[in-house]
Structures are given as C-alpha cells and as structure tokens.
Amino acid sequence: LEDLWLNDNQIVSLEGIxxxxxxxxxxxxxxxxxxxxx
Known part of the structure; x- marks a missing residue:
C-alpha cells in the first residue's frame, strides 16, 4: 500500500490514523x- 484514499467520508479527527x-x-x-x- 503506497497511496491511501479516504475521500468523502465522515472522518472528523486525525486521531488514530x-x-x-x-x-x-x-x-x-x-x-x-x-x-x-x-
């Protein structure tokens, strides 16, 4: 895995990424x- 696409979600915080x-x-x-x- 080189690129991770998480577009158009409801991610409200970068905590835990x-x-x-x-x-x-x-x-x-x-x-x-x-x-x-x-």
Whole structure:
C-alpha cells in the first residue's frame, strides 16, 4: 500500500490514523482525505 484514499467520508479527527496505517508505514507515501470534516 503506497497511496491511501479516504475521500468523502465522515472522518472528523486525525486521531488514530497513525495506528491504523502502522503496518503500511514503510511503504505508505500519501493519504488523501479530501471532502472530510477533519
């Protein structure tokens, strides 16, 4: 996993994002959060 798209959701806080992607941390380069309240 290199790009994670989380557009158009109801994510109100970035709290917990780091732990949620921890297993992909070595390869993950981009997280897209467009159209979220955060």
């Amino acid at each position: 780091e732990s949620a992607v921890a297993s992909s941390k070595e390869k993950l380069t981009t997280i897209y959060l467009e159209h979220n309240p955060c």
